[in-house]
Amino acid sequence: MRICFVGGGNMATALIGGMLAKGFTPGDIAVVEPRAEGRDRLAADFAVRTHAALDAAALACDVLVLAVKPQQMRAALAPARGRLVDQVVVSIAAGLRLADIGRWLDGYPRLVRCMPNTPALIGAGTTGLFAAPAVSAEARAGVERILAAVGSTVWIDDEARMDAVTAISGSGPAYVFHFIEALEAAGAQLGFDADTAHALAVGTVLGAAQLAAQSHDTPATLRERVTSKGGTTAAALASLAADDFVAIVGRAVAAAEQRGKALGDALGADEGEKI
Numbered sequence: 594m595r596i597c598f599v600g601g602g603n604m605a606t607a608l609i610g611g612m613l614a615k616g617f618t619p620g621d622i623a624v625v626e627p628r629a630e631g632r633d634r635l636a637a638d639f640a641v642r643t644h645a646a647l648d649a650a651a652l653a654c655d656v657l658v659l660a661v662k663p664q665q666m667r668a669a670l671a672p673a674r675g676r677l678v679d680q681v682v683v684s685i686a687a688g689l690r691l692a693d694i695g696r697w698l699d700g701y702p703r704l705v706r707c708m709p710n711t712p713a714l715i716g717a718g719t720t721g722l723f724a725a726p727a728v729s730a731e732a733r734a735g736v737e738r739i740l741a742a743v744g745s746t747v748w749i750d751d752e753a754r755m756d757a758v759t760a761i762s763g764s765g766p767a768y769v770f771h772f773i774e775a776l777e778a779a780g781a782q783l784g785f786d787a788d789t790a791h792a793l794a795v796g797t798v799l800g801a802a803q804l805a806a807q808s809h810d811t812p813a814t815l816r817e818r819v820t821s822k823g824g825t826t827a828a829a830l831a832s833l834a835a836d837d838f839v840a841i842v843g844r845a846v847a848a849a850e851q852r853g854k855a856l857g858d859a860l861g862a863d864e865g866e867k868i
């Protein structure tokens with residue numbers, strides 16, 4: 594499987610690093626990156642082929658991974674218009690819909706949309722994927738191998754649900770970082786220095802997430818197991834419940850999903866149609 598990345602920034606770098614660690618061959622990977630310094634870095638770090646433009650040599654691939662910013666996508670795709678044959682085109686751009694990418698490619702149908710999240714940068718990502726009907730099962734499996742190189746993957750069968758994926762796992766790391774910040778701030782209020790509060794907060798979130806991932810029990814059961822009647826955890830959870838913690842998170846996720854829909858409209862609008 595020959596893979597060409599369009600855009601050699603943070604996400605392409607994370608994906609290529611993960612792919613090579615999982616046994617992909619550098620000779621099968623190419624990157625289109627306009628900045629010479631970016632091309633030099635990619636070639637030096639990974640021994641992959643680099644191209645300054647999406648030309649015929651770059652398009653000679655099986656999978657084209659679109660790793661530019663959503664706002665850069667339309668211009669980045671222009672050189673590929675009318676020149677795609679049977680490549681699978683995979684967008685990792687947040688918010689952009691396949692209908693818009695397909696329109697910018699003159700109706701090209703073999704499209705996959707992915708929503709990775711930032712833990713992909715350390716190989717611990719969670720990626721939601723959606724494939725258009727024209728993508729074969731074999732092609733889907735190839736795309737899944739690429740994204741699985743930086744974490745876990747979940748296929749979604751309705752593209753409209755990608756805004757919900759974005760709201761849960763795409764934006765989700767920020768909710769967790771915010772929770773860590775809150776725990777650190779609470780630690781500081783209880784008299785810990787910043788380093789100690791950070792170590793206690795991050796270690797707890799990391800350990801609890803690993804326990805939730807490895808345990809056969811549900812998070813609810815794990816929570817109940819740390820909660821003795823009348824104990825310290827029960828006091829904290831009662832305070833969270835009184836402040837409507839679950840509803841607060843639900844409203845935050847709903848706000849993210851709504852924003853995702855609006856951004857999808859704006860990003861996919863052609864010139865003069867932006868909302």
Ligand SMILES: NC(=O)c1ccc[n+]([C@@H]2O[C@H](COP(=O)([O-])OP(=O)(O)OC[C@H]3O[C@@H](n4cnc5c(N)ncnc54)[C@H](OP(=O)(O)O)[C@@H]3O)[C@@H](O)[C@H]2O)c1
Nearest residue numbers: 600601602603604660661662663665669685686687709711
């Ligand atoms: N970072 C994340 O954790 C994350 C998570 C989920 C999804 N995503 C998505 O992943 C995509 C890439 O994000 P990123 O953080 O990797 O962005 P990035 O670091 O800015 O990388 C994009 C790269 O594409 C290059 N580029 C610009 N125009 C191009 C063109 N016409 N042809 C080829 N390359 C071009 C940019 O060069 P210049 O710097 O010169 O413009 C830059 O090196 C985005 O669409 C984002 O929504 C990212």
